Amino acid sequence: MATTNLNEVKRDNKLMQHNIPTGDSFVDVGGLVLETIRERFSEKTLPEIFDFVIDVYIERWNQKLHSIFHTNSKILNPSTKGKHKANTRNYLNELLANSWLDDCLDGYCKTCGKHGILYSNSREFLPISGSGAFVNFHHSHEPGSFLCNQCSIKLFFVPLGVILFGGNAGLLDVQAETIRNFWKKNIILENLNKISKNSSEGILKSDYKNPKNALFNFASDIIDEIKDENHSEFLQLLCFTNFGASPHCDIYFLPNPVFVFLNKVICHYASNWYYFVNRYFFIKGVKWDDEQRVWVKETKKEKTVLTKSDYLNNKNLIYEKLLSKQSILRELLKIYRGHYMQNLGKFLLEITIHYTKEVLNMDKKQIEMIGRISDVIFELSRKENNFKKYLVMLERAGKAYQLRSALIRIIKANFRNGAKEPLIRLEDYVTYLFPDGQYWGEIRDLLLIHLYEKFHDEGVNRDTIPEVDVVEAEDDAVNEF
Numbered sequence: 314m315a316t317t318n319l320n321e322v323k324r325d326n327k328l329m330q331h332n333i334p335t336g337d338s339f340v341d342v343g344g345l346v347l348e349t350i351r352e353r354f355s356e357k358t359l360p361e362i363f364d365f366v367i368d369v370y371i372e373r374w375n376q377k378l379h380s381i382f383h384t385n386s387k388i389l390n391p392s393t394k395g396k397h398k399a400n401t402r403n404y405l406n407e408l409l410a411n412s413w414l415d416d417c418l419d420g421y422c423k424t425c426g427k428h429g430i431l432y433s434n435s436r437e438f439l440p441i442s443g444s445g446a447f448v449n450f451h452h453s454h455e456p457g458s459f460l461c462n463q464c465s466i467k468l469f470f471v472p473l474g475v476i477l478f479g480g481n482a483g484l485l486d487v488q489a490e491t492i493r494n495f496w497k498k499n500i501i502l503e504n505l506n507k508i509s510k511n512s513s514e515g516i517l518k519s520d521y522k523n524p525k526n527a528l529f530n531f532a533s534d535i536i537d538e539i540k541d542e543n544h545s546e547f548l549q550l551l552c553f554t555n556f557g558a559s560p561h562c563d564i565y566f567l568p569n570p571v572f573v574f575l576n577k578v579i580c581h582y583a584s585n586w587y588y589f590v591n592r593y594f595f596i597k598g599v600k601w602d603d604e605q606r607v608w609v610k611e612t613k614k615e616k617t618v619l620t621k622s623d624y625l626n627n628k629n630l631i632y633e634k635l636l637s638k639q640s641i642l643r644e645l646l647k648i649y650r651g652h653y654m655q656n657l658g659k660f661l662l663e664i665t666i667h668y669t670k671e672v673l674n675m676d677k678k679q680i681e682m683i684g685r686i687s688d689v690i691f692e693l694s695r696k697e698n699n700f701k702k703y704l705v706m707l708e709r710a711g712k713a714y715q716l717r718s719a720l721i722r723i724i725k726a727n728f729r730n731g732a733k734e735p736l737i738r739l740e741d742y743v744t745y746l747f748p749d750g751q752y753w754g755e756i757r758d759l760l761l762i763h764l765y766e767k768f769h770d771e772g773v774n775r776d777t778i779p780e781v782d783v784v785e786a787e788d789d790a791v792n793e794f
Contacts, residue, residue, distance in 0.1 A: 317758045320360055334422040334488040335464065338551050339440060342484045343467035344492060349501045350470070360393035360468075365471065371397050377515045380482045380554045383436035383470045399470040405469060408432065410460045422461035423472070438468045440482075440555040441562045472516055473504050478552055479522035482561075485531060486549040495535050523626040525636060528565050532575055542580040545733075546572045549636035551715045571635050574671035578664050585661050589648055591621075593630040603657055631733075641668065642758035646783060649765040654778065665762055673755060679745045682737070683756065685761030686723075689736055691771070693726050700777045707761055711784035713753045754786030 329727055332344045333471070350362055352754075355364070370378060376389055384390065386401040407414065416433040442458055460468075474496070475482040487493045500517060506792075507513035521527035528550045534545070547569040553562035577587045589711050591608075599610045599619060600771040608619040635642050645665050652660045669675040690707075694700045703726075706719035720737075729735040737746060747753060760785065768778065 317594060324381050333425070334493075336488065337424040337464070337488050338484060338549075339471055340424045340467050341462045341487050342496070344464075345487055345497055346470035346474040346501050347467055349497055349505070353505060353711070359409055360402075360406055361470075362539050363402060366473070367398050367401050369402075369513075370472065373508065373513060374515045378472050378604065379556045380477070380480065381440055381475065384436035384557075384582055391628060393777050401469075406755060408466050411462045414751045416457075417655065418459050421462055422460060423458055424460055427461045427463070429461055431459035431461060432465045434460050434465055435561070436555060441553055441560050443552060449706070453533055459653075465598075473750060474501050476500055476517045476519045477522050478519050478527055478554075481524070481552050481554045483519070483524055483527065483550055485554045486551070490547060491535065491544070491546060492548070495531075495538060499534070501790070516696070523581070524550055524563065524565055525632050526626060526629060527635040528567055528636075529575075529629075529632050532567060532572060533579060536576050536579045540580070542577055544576055545569060546576075548572060551757050555628070565636065567636065568638075570672045574667055577667045577671065582661050582664055585664060589645070589660075589664070589672070590631050592648075593644060594624045595602070595628045595630070596624050603651065603655060616677075628636060637671075638757055639671070640752065640758075642673075642755050643783070643786075644761070646758045646762050652778070653765045653769045653773055654780070656775065659766065660695075661767055662762070667757070669755075669759065675751075676745060676748070679748070679751075680759075682741060682745055683759045686720075687760050687767060689727055689732075690723055690760070691764060691767045693730060696730065700773055701779050702766060704761075705779060705781060707757055707764075707783055708783045710786075718752055757786060758783075 316608065330339055334344075334346045345363075350366070351357075354365070370376065370388055374542050376387060382388055386395055387393070387404055388395070390400075393400055406725055411430055413430055414432065415660070418431045418433075419429070421428050422431060434442065438639065439458055439460075471484075475484045477483070479651045486490055487496050504513065504517050507517070519527060521530065528548060531550070535548075537542075547566040550567075551562055551567040552565065554560060575586075588606050591606070594601075594608070596608055596619070599608045601607075602609050606620075610617045610619060631644060633639075634644075642665070645668070648660045649662075649665075652658060666680065669680055690703050694703055703719070703723060706717070706722065710716040710719050711782055724736045746756065767773075
């Protein structure tokens, strides 16, 4: 390599050496792509890297970038046919040189805060940002988002750092080091490897078209890679298109408590967790086989077992509820009840315990109290030789006052049975069993889950348990204690 090239590499390295996350998902992913390319091609200068990527976008991918860059961009603009390479190269080199252009301002970059020359970025290079004609989109009616040259350069590399879910592009927020490493390995390097093998025809495509399912798949893959049950994280997936007149962006957020819960159950009880999740896909014309743990499609002529790819993009009730902060205890209860009634073996209570601790944020004393009350209910039922009586009270309690009434009857029965201690003291009832903000339906479902576990452990005759569907608990905003 010539000395001048070495000097250019040193200059470029100094210019772009700080790739600190800015909080702007597009800039951060673009920066991670650039960082990865420079590690792989350490002998190349930035202008040479520009040329490499321009060739990929225009020649190999045939400019199939409409989900990322607007039609008016220098890469795609049909009015500059045949000049795309030169126009893009000139623009990037001007940014690299930090040249003062007609639409520049002096100020602080809106992503990294760096002071200096700022460049106007609209939909041409910054997805979902509004075009220059719609000045009311940006702060102070500016013609674009004004970024420094480094952040503007990073935007050019975004297509190599996204994955397509159908017609939309997706990327994870990569501020956390764990997510950066995961995205770099599984998306960016996968893109570059395909390019090096001449097998890349465009932006990387996912098997998933349902971004919610894809988000949980990312979470599972990350957990499998880190192999640390105590790791804490949150995931944010942007699913967007910059195409045509209807650009949009949907953001899917998997909060930290849900990730911590998933991490614990996948590390220790993966097969049970995936079995639980898989049975809650919405699939028409098929039946779930609990013994084989598969979806089955039956016709007069044959019986077909579905593979995961057959329902990969179907809506999943568990994923929907976890993302919308709705309780999944009702679904867990159905599993425990179904396993007991069908004699399928006991489903792990540990999954429920982790869920109540990590996601519902239940106090340890509250969880223990619910278990103790269930034990008392079981002993009363066994002594009275009637396992239907108290069970039905709880299963048919669809309103808060009905659960309260059932508990009072159980408290009385416990007293008449000669118990030395009350079933629950008033302070514990208010402070721990039904604390402020606690949804009463979750308490009922946990009581029932513990009861069915006890029935299983003690070998209670299934014929003595009624086949009654558990009543749906009404919303706590209507039925408060």
